[in-house]
Amino acid sequence: MNMELLNAHQAGKLMLFAGAGVSANLGLPTWSELTAQMALELGFDPKIFSTYGSPLALAEYYKKKKGNLGPLRSWMDREWHKPSTDVTTSEVHRLITLGKFSRIYTTNYDRWLEIAHDKFGVPYDKIASVADLVSVTEGRRQIVKLHGDFADDESLVLDETSYFQRLNFDTPLGIKLRNDVLGNSVLFIGYSLSDINIRLLFYRLTEMWGRAVLSSARPKSYLFMSRPNPVAQEVLRHWGIEMIVSEEDDPKQALTNFLRELVS
Template identity: 50%
Template sequence: QRDRFQTLAEYYRIKHGSIGPLRSWMDRHWTVSRDKIETSELHRLIVALNFPVIYTTNYDRNLEVAFEIHGVEYVKVANARDVSKARRDVPYIVKFHGDFDDDSSLVLTETDYLDRLSFDSPLDVRFRSDALGSTVLFIGYSLSDLNIRLLLHRLWQTWSRSGYEADRPPSFIFMAHRDPVEEAVLARWGITVVTGDDDDPEKGLLGFLSRLAALVEANPSDPPTLESGGELP
């Protein structure tokens, strides 16, 4: 379905010459109200966990609004100019597939996605740099998305070819339910799967982030580790 959406967006650009009107429609219909974000426990936890960098493929401003609601400064990074001018003393929200405020940054059409498969855009370079030196936690990404699978594979490939794979910082991905096949493939790429403890995916994610936040709050100078099998201690 996502591939179909990309093709439709491509068709729209061909017929209308730009995606401006489509972007405006998406902005109006995909934005969550400020009131809902204010009462969202998920957004509160994301802010409270104080991640130094958050990469999101969403185009909307929901994360930015959450930071503003909770009074936490942040820097939005959506293009090369933002990368060069970003402050280093506040969290980054990196709009990996672009931002509604900048049509040229959007990765929306089929051509946009195919162009990004080379992973040589400024945001791709920034992500590779961050991922090489930091622990990465992937949340909310579909493993059926070829772009994401290729990204995970490229990270593994970079470390594998370096000769220093044993020194790679750990990386994790949250999955709502266990999948032995995916776990085996991801383990091959150096990614540990973290699973929820509730049949409801949203509740499972909330439970995981709540436990993670509690551990961080209890040991702010000693980041929590995951035990084998992706369980928090």
């Protein structure tokens, strides 16, 4: 385990970025299942519809045709939060709640991080909109829903336009993120480097660090991956993000082992 990473965590100066891989531990629907649902609601064959663009572009088309994301959001809420799902069985979620993360940012829409904090008795403030920013408690963990929350359709960053707007970092949540990353190390977990949107997020964050007055003194950032990727490792290193690779073949077990070592 990287000592700088351990020290940042122990000092409460490590910010967690949780992606879809974290939710995948609970068997939640994938992007392909989401786009298939869009296709069915729009009258397309799911396999053909998936070839028409990226998931963000398909969601943009859906929103234009339907007028809003309401029906899709309702389906997502039902499918993502089935009564049979038990978050206490997810060791990944338990370890995240026990960690000393100063902030938890997530690009996931589901509420399982919040539910896990409730189940394991860890107080937190959820931030998904401007209204949430005014009611935070000093010193309490913040769970920042960077791509929105099912409780508010308007907050959802699901289509291409809203995603690109969020990456401008000029909304209140974007400004908060910009301030937070300048004072904390960042650990990314649950992200796939085959997703161009995630690489764009990394690049934009790196741009922000580079524009900072004291860019040479920026805290280190880390990305945990379950498989080695020398190409991505070199690109990310150039961007100031260190890749941490597991020797465990199973992605779920790899993430569990890594968090266990970090948190304990």
